[in-house]
Amino acid sequence: MSKFNDRVFGLVMLVIAVAYYYGATQFPVPFGGSEAVGPETFPKLLAVILAVCSLYMIVKPDADNPWPVAQTFLELGIAVVVLVAYALLLEPLGFIISTMLAVGTLCWRMGARPVKAYLTGLISGAIVFVLFTYGLELPLPLGLLEIN
């Protein structure tokens, strides 16, 4: 059992704690002079707590959970890319088309057959669109489907 994860994460958090503390010392003195507890006091306190926890993790790490192997890792990457693309394309392509693509791809990658997957995406997207636009009167972007 390696104990790599906790050590690396602890180290990253330690760096963040130090940077966070430094950031707190850089706040401008508030208007009207400083008080006993200024805007920097609480962050400084938190930075110390975070640093202590990080050090503990570095010194006494737990055993690692296995990270996904290459293939699964790729699938996870695809899922994240799909989500980002979904957010990116939501407005230009419109809700229904982008949903069909995003939900469809996710279903497909999780093991559904492509036709069924994209059909699920299309139907669920269309239902939610109708529900929001007409039922709740909260228009979602129509994008490409918009008729001028």
Place this chain on the structure above:
Amino acid sequence: METLHYLSLGFGVALQPENLMFALMGCFIGTLIGALPGLGPANGVAILIPLAFTLGLKPETALIMLTAVYAGAMYGGRISSILLNIPGDEPAMMTCLDGYPMARKGKAAEALAISAIASFMGSLIATIGLILLAPLLARFALTFGPAEYFALFVLAFATLGGITGKNPMKTLMAAAIGLIIATVGIDLSTGTQRYTFNVLELYEGVDFIIAIVGLFAVSELLFFIEEKAGAGREMIKVNPLKLKWREILSIFPTTIRGGVIGFIAGVLPGAGASLGSFITYTLEKKIVGKDGYFGEGDPRGVAAPEAGNNGASSGALVPMLTLGVPGSGTTAVLLAMLVSLNITPGPLMFTQNAELVWGVIAALLVGNFMLLLLNIPLVGVFVKILSVPPMYLLPIVTMVAFVGIYSISHSTFDLYFMIAFGVGGYILRKLEIPLVPVILGLLLGPEMEKNLRHAMQISDGDWSILWSSGLSIGLWLVAIIGLLLPVIVGPILRRRMQAAKSKVG
């Protein structure tokens, strides 16, 4: 007497047609959320919050709906425990032990019905407990000053990991991460910009609803992809129900014991529903003794943990409503709803927002009856939906989360933020750093800092004010015990729960 007066006021709110309708809807959705493995109650409630916003619901209606979802989820958890041998949510784990064997013997319908009745009894007992205890605790909490509140917040974090928590340092770290994220934005009392890096979107701070939905919904999707659990599992067919009154009456004492113990476990910091159902099950086994055939489909083994976890979930509302300090993930999410509706949780809520609080409590009672009715005749509907494999379900749930977040602000920036939180949540879960303290930190951060400031202003910068009164010393002590107890008792309890879990397989 006063309580009765307020309670009737509450029923006045809960029985309004609109509120009744949303309560029913909440019960239905909640049962569904509970039943679906991979869509836990905290996750489900989180996804529904933005939708409640966009619907423009009144605060009491929104809260009634979400509380109904919360109560429903506890009912639903048992369905997949019994039929699939996978707990729909964590507290339903103990229900697998006898529920699944019962279903295997061709008594699935009986197991479902008994567990529904047990859930009902557990909830009923605990809601009565809530009605009796909450006003008392609220009145007591009115004596709290800022120093006591600060100590109380520390206590909340210290006990959040629970007695069964693995590594208290990781709980603490998670809390610190949440609190740190909460400090981003313009400082409310001085106007100083903190950690905004001149990004306009960060001036108002990080919206905790976005963070919650990301941490729960998106990270759950990633976990399912990793585990390749998309296809789902074989389900046991439900037989026609044949239940005699005698059988129902025979589990009555079990459900009463379970409800009471569950309620206590729910109220106490650091115990929670999972431990509640574990204790009720083990205790029931001891009480019944040799007559029982626990682990092989004893109805009492189904009833006890179900009454226990429903009791605990109502009990967990006590600290959330009276002190503004939630003891579990789902109550933390409910608190998020309150905070974003601009209602300051805590003891004052019982006087200032009496209609809301008592409306919600009354709705819990009404909802409990609805849930019983929903869960006995309509159980077939839930079973149908449960057979939809996760590979279709999870992408759709993620889409609903997207729509919810998008419709709050119509900004894609928020969506990126949500995805980032989802990836972060995945990494934290991999490292076994719990997510709930992160959320609680995000939620309580501003209040905690405010109370620290008030206390220090009163004492003119003397830190010892934080532990100067008897009450605050008591709170600090409990907090310290809460951190140390998992190290001492935790391993023993965890091993026992693990042993129970491995039987589930």
